[in-house]
Amino acid sequence: MTDMMRAAVLTEPGRFEIRSRPIPTPGPGEVLIRITRVGICGTDLHIFHGNYAADSLPMVPGHEFTGTIRALGAGVGGLTPGAKAVVDMNIGCGACYWCRRNEILNCPHMRQMGITMDGAFADYMVVPARLVIPAPEAVPDAVLALTEPLSCVVRAARKAQVTFGQSALVIGAGPIGNLHVQLLRTIGAAPIIVTDRSADRVAMAVAAGADIGVSDPAQLRHAVMAATEGRGTDVVVESVGQPALYAEAMRLMRRGGHLAAFGLTGPEAELPLNILDTILHENSVKGSVAGMGQDMHDALTLLVHGRIDTAAFTRASFPLEQIQQAFDSIPDRPDDLKTQIVVA
Structure with a gap:
């Protein structure tokens, strides 16, 4: 092993340099990971375009990753050099009230790999040993790199307390919306309705498990009410991040329903909420955006046992040297639900 490695540094919005x-x-208490695959997340795109974490630049992004354990720091046990692994990106202090409750994003000292500190678009990365999860050798790296995004969806479903037989509406049929659809189907939600302005992505989500697909916004309310005997759905997942769609979500869930607030908006966006209706109808809203702790373990289990169709997420890949091209070309490849960077 040489003493030097490659790292894709985002020096300014829109510009990577391989250094x-x-x-x-x-x-x-740390582990050296040899990175093999890294997925490009929507958050990475926000960082790339200068819309998020701009104060962290220059930085190495990347947090949806898998790799091989290469070396163990002092005091690390239970991990084997040479083994495949995935890593929880969220670093809390491990001792505060929120960390004890696995609410790491609320930890006052929380850091996130690839967002507030250097991440995985590099040959090697040092991570806390407690966040390393061994993975089966037989599972392809391209599939293992989906553990983190799937864990976000697992946590959202857990927060929403979705169960079998519940109707669900997923707003947005992009990569995360598609995963929401697939997980809801695995849980046993029915019927599952998905909506997006892209007819192609709606068709992909229907093929992945949705019962009803709607690409015309004018037809959405009719479709939802027709499928739920006029009640509205038990659960609505907003996975786009637009205030107008959040307002629509509130109108399309049934009385006593649940809104899973998942799509990120700007910091000034507000959700119009009728307090009296919320009280009298026993409605609920629960925010969720990142998987952590047990969510990561559960996501890995689902992938290992083939509960998620990963084909549309794993077919587009670029070598690390072409990371600029990978990011620049994403708008031109809407059929690729995920783009991955092959590091090793």
Whole structure:
């Protein structure tokens, strides 16, 4: 192993540079991971375009990753060099009230790999050993790299307390919307309605498990009410991040229904909420955006046992040297639900 590695540094919005850096050394309680595959997340695109975490630049993004354990720091046990692994990206202090409840995003000292600190678009990365999850050797790296995004969807379903026989509407049929559809089907929700302005992505979501697809916004309310005896759905998942769609979600869930607030909006966006209706109808809203802790383990289990159709998520890949091209070309490849960077 040489002493240097490659790292794709986002030097400014829209511009990557491949730089040579020393390979980091794991300290006590840390693990050195040889990165193999990294998915490009919607958050990465926001960072790339300068709409998020701009104060962290220059930075190495990337947080949807898998790799191989290469070296263990002092005091690390239970992990084997050479084994495949995925990593929980959310680093909390591990001791505060929120960390004890697995609500790491609320930890006052929380950091996120590839967002507030350097991430995985590099040959190697040092991570806390407690966040490393061994993965089966037989599962392809392209599939393992989906663990983190799927964990976000697992957490949203857990927060929404979705169960079999519940009707569900997923707003947005992009990569995460497609995963929401697939997980809802695995749980046993029915019927599942998906809507998106892209007829092609709606068709992909229907093929992945949705019962009803709607690409014409003018037809959405009729479709929802026709499928739910006029009540509205038990659960609505907003996975786009537009205030107008959140307002529509509130109108399309049944009395006593649940809104899973997932799509990120700007910091000034507000949700119009009729307080009296919320009280009298016993409606609920639960926010969720990132998987952590047990969510990661559950997501890995679902992938290992083939509960998720990963074909549309794993067919587009670029080598690390072509990361600029990978990011630039994403708008031109709408049929690729996910783009992955092959590091090793």
